[in-house]
Amino acid sequence: MWINGTPASLLAASDRAAQFGDGSFTTARVIDGEIQYFSAHIERLKKATQRLMIEGVDWTALSAEITHAAHLRGEGVVKAIISRGVGGRGYSPQGCSTPTRIVSSSDYPAHxxxxxxxxxxxxxxxxxxxxxxxxxxxxxxxxxxxxxxxxxxxxxxxxxxxxxxxxxxxxxxxxxxxxxxxxxxxxxxxxxxxxxxxxxxxxxxxxxxxxxxxxxxxxxxxxxxxxxxxxxxxxxxxxxxxxxxxxxxxxxxxxxxxxxxxxxx
CATH class of the missing domain: 3.20.10.10 (D-amino Acid Aminotransferase, subunit A, domain 2)
Structure with missing residues (x-):
């Protein structure tokens, strides 16, 4: 798992993904190290972040991280999450300026x-x-x-x-x-x-x-x-x-x- 491009498995407790489920995600199939329907997955995330008014996502970095995870996995699944990030008080997102990128990979569901x-x-x-x-x-x-x-x-x-x-x-x-x-x-x-x-x-x-x-x-x-x-x-x-x-x-x-x-x- 990678958080903002760095190998990690722990998310800050103050991240709004944990606090409020404030974000979006997509789950993609990987075949021969390539994301299937890659552009559609990125477009889905963009539409969701626009709807949720999450700004400042580094789409270039996220695309590179997803691609890297797929190449390492070879065959299986890659999941990408965008959280509004850390900051804000209560429900208010004020103070959240840097969205969190979370990318993970797993085996393909054999069933x-x-x-x-x-x-x-x-x-x-x-x-x-x-x-x-x-x-x-x-x-x-x-x-x-x-x-x-x-x-x-x-x-x-x-x-x-x-x-x-x-x-x-x-x-x-x-x-x-x-x-x-x-x-x-x-x-x-x-x-x-x-x-x-x-x-x-x-x-x-x-x-x-x-x-x-x-x-x-x-x-x-x-x-x-x-x-x-x-x-x-x-x-x-x-x-x-x-x-x-x-x-x-x-x-x-x-x-x-x-x-x-x-x-x-």
Whole structure:
């Protein structure tokens, strides 16, 4: 792990990442020492810091640190965090002038290989996401909702969660975005109120728009809509795409969309 470019594993207790979850992050897959979708990950961090009004990030240094971590790891995962830094009193960020950069690496989640072969099971989570247009779409450091979703999920035999917002609208999974297919029509949840607009989600939307085969619609629907689907997939930057075999009481055997996406994701 590196903090502001220096090998370290301890973060100042006064850093606003620890005090308030004041920052954002991205998690990237590393193949042959290279970050996959590198520019998209940097752009994601930039959008988040703009939304959170975090200024003064040394993007050149951060890019170099991420690249260095990827080269050392070879195969696996690199995570980059930007905190507003140390300073300020209470909630006020006044006095914070230097954001903190945290870069770490880890092994690739081995279970994703098995899940690609066997497919995954989803179960509706009892934890709903709050709606807030200011934070919707970005990957900020306040992940308590996802922690609680994962805690509940760990008590089941499912691999991932179906997550709704407080109005009951399907948003995403715990750590993935979701798509479903009916014929040649593909759908994914609209994320203006809550959820994370993942890098792989954006990539898949672009692929489908250019496919000449499928249409893609961004919709607001309850989880019951999945009962009408021919196929369901989930995705994130690490998976990157997984077939869903069961979503609550719905079962799926088709892999038409997965077979189309898997070679190009």
């Amino acid at each position: 994703y290989h098995q899940w690609r072969q066997e497919g995954v099971k989803l179960k509706l989570s009892p934890v709903a996401l709050s709606q807030n247009t200011l934070f919707a779409g970005i990957k900020h450091l306040n992940r308590l909702e996802q922690v609680m979703i994962r805690l509940h999920l760990d008590q089941t035999d499912a691999h991932e969660a179906l997550v709704v917002d407080t109005s009951g609208i399907l948003v995403e999974c715990c750590a993935a975005n979701i798509f479903w297919r009916k014929g040649y029509q593909v759908f994914t949840p609209e994320l203006s109120g809550s959820g994370v607009a993942g890098i792989m989600r954006s990539h898949i939307i672009s692929l489908l728009e250019q496919s000449g085969i499928y249409t893609i619609s961004i919709v607001q629907q309850t989880p019951e809509i999945l009962r009408e689907a021919d196929e369901v997939i989930i995705c994130n930057a690490l998976m990157p795409v997984l077939p869903v075999r069961q979503a609550d009481n719905g079962y799926f055997t088709s892999s038409q969309l997965y077979d189309f996406l898997h070679p190009v994701c």
